[in-house]
Amino acid sequence: MPLLFILHTSTAGGTSAEAFHSVGSSALFRRALVTTVQVAVLASLISLVLGYLVALHLVRQPPRRRAMLMVLVLLPFWTSILVKSYAFTIILGREGLINGALSWLLGTHIELPLIFNRAGVLIGMTNYLTPLVVFPILASLLAIDPALYRAAEIMGARPARIFFTVTLPLSAPGVAAAVLSAAVVSLGFFIVPALLGGKQDLMLANLVDFYTREVLDWGVASAVGVMLFVLIGVFAVPAMVLRRRKQQQLGVA
Template sequence: MSVTVATGAVKTKRESTLGYLLPALLLIAFFFIVPVLMLLMRSVLEPEVGLQNYEALLGSTTYLRVFLNTFMVASIVTLVSIVIGYPVAWLLAIMPERWSRIVLAIIVLSMWTNLLARTYAWMVLLQRTGVINKTLMGLGLIDTPLALVNNLVGVTIGMTYIMLPFVILPLMGVIRTIDPAILRAAALCGAGKMQCFLRVLLPLSLPGIAAGALMVFVMSLGYFVTPALLGGTSNMMLAELVAQFVQSLVDWGMGGAAALVLLVVTLVLYAVQLRYFNPAQGK
């Protein structure tokens, strides 16, 4: 009797959970799965049935250059974001709670600012007559203005600024969970500051680094506004290429193929992150 009651209770709980999840599942299916399947269909059906879109995309040196530029920019932005974001996350984790909240509020506020406004602000700052060039020339560090826009430098600066919070927040959460007693124990055993960092703090914070790096890299792969405004045509990225295909309204097949290649790369990177940097796996 008790087993029957328990089984009925479990079924009721499962049904109620499914009832709560059903709207979310339908939302995901309607706004994600269905559009992806439609893109897949169009990539192999338009303009003719077959894989000619993928052959043209992966066999053209022009398109391969766009792919290479996309991965290069995403890699550079990810690396620079980690190098800058790690010290910031560490300071946020160890500084007094009051100051940590203030700095964290500033970082979050930058995320809430309109993306287009932030990109245009960097265009003003980085141009030849902008504040950065004027300051450097005023200090006597340069004689002529530096070319900081319409090139890789401008794209890296603008995208790193936008991506930094996505590195800082997960890293700060991971570093805060590390027991300071572990670092003190390492110091008592004779480890120097660099050894404590390289052999204790850095390995323990790898899940946060992996999460932040994956998020930044994947988001950078599909970025459009900042590279388009700060990079120019010579630094075109894959999202801009997809936009060009789609805006013509006749190259939906090529646009779908490019978008699906980007999606596959993203899923592969996510699978690698789950396989090698999943904290739950070690429990």
């Protein structure tokens, strides 16, 4: 019902597409759309690399230790994203913990620009997305038959070749599901860009807030929301298909 109400508002009760024409001709919307896609892709890829490394470490641990480490992976979810974003302002600020530590180690004043820019947005989003990426990849890695690794070692394959010819291809479904899920979540981020980003890091969710609180144009805000929903669907549908195929394969197995 809320989605239908937003669609109803964006079309002025189903009688006009003026809001969509206004959005389509807006340079601000085009810039926010490009920024949203760029940030979502970059954050998803960075989270994928970090999450894959964590999943590789977890799969090599004994079951009991793996369970304990998985609790640590889930630990970031115990804290509100709003609280974590405020914490990052202290950690990443020009006088924050990172710059303070670097200044102390190097003996000179360091002010790395880690906040109110794209770097701050990516750091905050990656912190949230990485745990989401770990578990689909971990499930794929655990499903690989250990005999395949032993066979590759017997044939003389080195660790790097085993990874690129055995581990990576067989974990590809989990990787695809993880990166698509991360992209779906990252497209709708609002708090992190608002607190850690700058004026050049306006995303579509922030644009909806701008039209509702500053411009007070609910029709255009609803049109932006509909377009954001469609954009998320572009990433969500492949993720759902991959998840369904994986469930069917597990059922057959």
